[in-house]
Amino acid sequence: MSDFSVATSDVLVIGGGLIGLSIAWHLADYGIHATVLERGSIGSGASGAATGLLAPVTASGRFGHMVDFGLESLRYYSDFLSILREETQLQIALQTEGLLRVAIDKGAESMLSKFDTWPHAKALEMVRLTASEALSIAPYLSPEVRGAVISPLERQINPRTLLACLQKSCLMRGITILENTKVLSIGVSRGSDSKRATTVHTENGNYSVGALVIATGAWSADLGKSLGYPLPISPNKGQVLTALPATTPHNVRFTVYANHSYIIPGEDNALILGSASANCGFDARPTLKGITDIVASTAQMMPGILDAELQHTWCGLRPATPDYFPILGRLQMCQNVFVATGHYKNGILLTPITGKVIASEIISGDVSPLITNYRPDRFSTSN
């Protein structure tokens, strides 16, 4: 058990993105009705800007523990959504056609040739396709494509629909959500060998703290400073655009992915194209460079995209850490403070599992084996 008592209303979650909401939502399973403090509106950070690939192998670009963590979240997604649907009566679906990873250059082709050694290929029922097999199921691909892997279990979700569902369900579960409530600083008291957060100071008044969760995405470093604790999070700008293809309805069935670029069949006949990535501080303006990069890389996979009509473009700030792994769990020097941030390009994928394991750690004190590589103290010099 935790060495502090968690009363039903004294857990504060700072940050109303998908990660903060998911933690508050899972805490309600233990009878805890948390309060979420959000400086703008729900989903105004990266969560509202994301494209929603749930692709632990294809999009994460890494193998190992991060893929295991992502796979666990992907497996849990259907149960999580069933409960949300049942509680809210809202429609929310996973895009089910799967993902087609194509090789458009020699490097990618040689990566695909090692497909048999990919450790998670079997678990995800991935199948290697020749170029002509890929073109036969996706004739919209470039004839230059050198081969592909079809990954039928990797999926996509609309993050804005997920936000709406989760927000409604949180309210139905008795969670208080306070928007336009920016946390300015955190007050701490010092014991003999550790600190304890006592008060959260916001623009709209102060709140006393039983337990505190910092889930403030790309903006987490400032609250770390307020606690005297390093949270080395920096913003990574992601830009996406939507385009309306010349033919209606379009025939794009699969999400197509190559070299960190992708084309997702979206709603209302739109295609979602992403995503440019840049480290330029908190500047979240869409740029022409972002658009041209996305268009150039996606046109290599699907040349027909050049005839599509540009519809919208937008940006969001992904929370990045120095090792690109998230920061998850209790702070050793401040026993009633928990952190859940740094999800970088995988926060939508990791929303359900993060909520589940952090809520469980707050209540029981037990650390899930899934997150032992992501402890906050790996960046602490006093460690």
Ligand SMILES: Cc1cc2nc3c(=O)[nH]c(=O)nc-3n(C[C@H](O)[C@H](O)[C@H](O)COP(=O)(O)OP(=O)(O)OC[C@H]3O[C@@H](n4cnc5c(N)ncnc54)[C@H](O)[C@@H]3O)c2cc1C
């Ligand atoms: C363009 C783009 C595409 C992406 N595509 C994918 C994808 O396909 N798949 C995937 O898994 N992930 C994707 N991501 C990443 C994903 O969006 C993030 O990892 C995830 O949304 C992080 O969620 P979060 O709740 O931690 O952060 P956020 O959603 O940024 O939420 C943090 C919240 O904290 C609030 N806040 C900050 N400071 C304070 C304060 N002092 N007081 C009160 N509130 C505060 C902010 O206003 C914000 O609402 C993408 C991101 C971008 C930008």
